[in-house]
Amino acid sequence: MNVSIVLPAKNESASVGAVVASIKAAYPEFEVIVVDDGSTDNTARLASDAGAKVVSHPYSKGNGAAIKSGARAAAGDVIVFMDADGQHDPADIQRLLDRINGGYDLVVGARQQGSQASVGRGLANGFYNRLATYMTGHKVEDLTSGFRAVRADKFREFLYLLPNGFSYPTTSTMAFFRAGYSVAYEPIHAAQRVGKSHIKPLKDGVRFLLIIFKIGTLYSPLKLFAPVSVLAFFIATLWYGCTLIVDGRFTNMSALLYTGSVMVFLMGLISEQITALMYKDGS
Numbered sequence: 001m002n003v004s005i006v007l008p009a010k011n012e013s014a015s016v017g018a019v020v021a022s023i024k025a026a027y028p029e030f031e032v033i034v035v036d037d038g039s040t041d042n043t044a045r046l047a048s049d050a051g052a053k054v055v056s057h058p059y060s061k062g063n064g065a066a067i068k069s070g071a072r073a074a075a076g077d078v079i080v081f082m083d084a085d086g087q088h089d090p091a092d093i094q095r096l097l098d099r100i101n102g103g104y105d106l107v108v109g110a111r112q113q114g115s116q117a118s119v120g121r122g123l124a125n126g127f128y129n130r131l132a133t134y135m136t137g138h139k140v141e142d143l144t145s146g147f148r149a150v151r152a153d154k155f156r157e158f159l160y161l162l163p164n165g166f167s168y169p170t171t172s173t174m175a176f177f178r179a180g181y182s183v184a185y186e187p188i189h190a191a192q193r194v195g196k197s198h199i200k201p202l203k204d205g206v207r208f209l210l211i212i213f214k215i216g217t218l219y220s221p222l223k224l225f226a227p228v229s230v231l232a233f234f235i236a237t238l239w240y241g242c243t244l245i246v247d248g249r250f251t252n253m254s255a256l257l258y259t260g261s262v263m264v265f266l267m268g269l270i271s272e273q274i275t276a277l278m279y280k281d282g283s
Contacts, residue, residue: 003097004031004076004152007052008066009084013041016084020050023090033073034084035066047084062164063146064171071155080149087190088147095186096149105154105181108173109147109188128170128211135219136177141185144169144211154181170211174219178275221275225268232261 005023009016016034023032034047038060048054055073057066071079078100082088092109099107125144132140146169158175162168176183216224236257243251 001078001097001101002031002076003027003029003078003080004033004070004074005080005082005093006033006035006067006070006074007047007082007084008035008037008063008070009039009043009047010037010060010063010066011039011041011043012084013039013043013046015086016043017046017050019084019086019090020047020052023093024051026090027093031075033070035070035073037061037063037066043084063166064162064168065164067168068159068162068164071152071159074152077152078149079152079155082147087192089188089191092147092186092188093149095188096147099184099186100149100151102184103182104184105151106173106176106183107149108142108145108169108183108185109190110142110185111145111190112187128215132170132174132215132219135215135223136174138177138183140173143173143215145188145190147188147190148172150176154179167211167214170214174215178219217271217275219275221271222268225264225271229261229265229268232257232264236261 005027007016007019020032020034023030032052034044034052034054036044036047036054036056038057044054044056053073055069057069067081070081078097080093080096082090082093088109096107096109125142128143129140132143144167148169150172154176155172157179158172161175162171173183236254239257240250240254243249243254
């Protein structure tokens, strides 16, 4: 099995050299690619000195864009994506590859308790996992982990879907489920990162909402829209019953709620068809 290891990196001079060196020491036969996403420090030079092939962006395009550049440059049949900040242990790579050899198309390193960067982020990830489990009908143990091994040909099918930002793990996981590919999870422990995180806490709220929306639209939009539609219809009926008893009439609010419930359902139906078209080439 030919394996390429891709590490997206932006201003990771404090850790990238040691990470690449440890990977090369453990797996000298593997291709190691560091995608320098417009760093302003010595990330590219230190990665190259440690033995990695460096792909450089002239300016910062985002974590997802770095992942796409690495996937295009990788020569291996299997690609392992991991962070360059020291969070992921190279010793865990072999366990992911063993699951790939077992017939899986995507194997995600599922972070165990105590591996989350903060309590808030841990709670958010737990919510993502439960929502994704509901949407897919399969237990999702870690939707947002960036440590994963994939079959390169299958991953490249979805490059056009991947965002340039930080939510590429969510997108790729849901895409693999939607396409009917085999997904597995391997327990890992993620260490504290070396250096400063590039995720800004003030943006986490917006990111939270966007990821929820992405989970729904990438798998089965109707599973999100239908319950909202039913809830609106129930509230409309309840309101109509109350106003009929009190005022003896059908109010504008009841009409608005009934109309809203129908519109939400139709939006879900249309979104379902659009989602099906998104995956038609990969089916």
